[in-house]
Amino acid sequence: MKRLIATFVILGCLALPSYAVNPDEVLSDPVLEERARDISAGLKCVVCRGENIDESNAAIARDLRLLVRERLTEGDSNEEVIGFIVERYGEYVLMKPNRSGANLILWAAGPVLFVIALVSGGLYLRRRAASRDGSASLTQDEEARLKELLKDEL
Structure with a gap:
């Protein structure tokens, strides 16, 4: 069987x-x-x-x-x-469209958009890292205000 x-x-x-x-x-x-x-x-x-x-x-x-x-x-x-x-x-x-004329835009759109996304992501990450470094130190007025708020909470 x-x-x-x-x-x-x-x-x-x-x-x-x-x-x-x-x-x-x-x-x-x-x-x-x-x-x-x-x-x-x-x-x-x-x-x-x-x-x-x-x-x-x-x-x-x-x-x-x-x-x-x-x-x-x-x-x-x-x-x-x-x-x-x-x-x-x-x-x-056509299973494989021609790579000329208006089709050229469609063939190039994917890689171009991918590069734009990579550059945008890199710029975003760079700005985010830079903003973290600058936000660690508070001004004296901000520190005084923060201490005042924390005293009120306790």
Whole structure:
């Protein structure tokens, strides 16, 4: 019984790379199919966030997979296929967006904000340490007032 379960687990793990691509979508030419898989791995499903179109079971992902294969069979290059889909759906469909134009701001925002936070934190800590050193000594008026308040409390 344990061997049977282990066999099913192993077979299930071997079937994982097939993703959501249906048998009727697979091209008969293995070279074109490999190109389609490479392109699909770089295209994000617009419904399922974080999944490429090969992994997604959404209807739009199926349409995109078919569109990729259709464009490849018409003779388009990988760049032309990606360009066509980006033109139609926008850069949102790219798993790795371009690092140019408005996207450059988004790529740079994280590191820039991190550096600003580090500098701000360092300045805050420096000011706090400086204020602690200066507050240890009270003026004579402050000491007299403090003694007066403490006498009233007792």
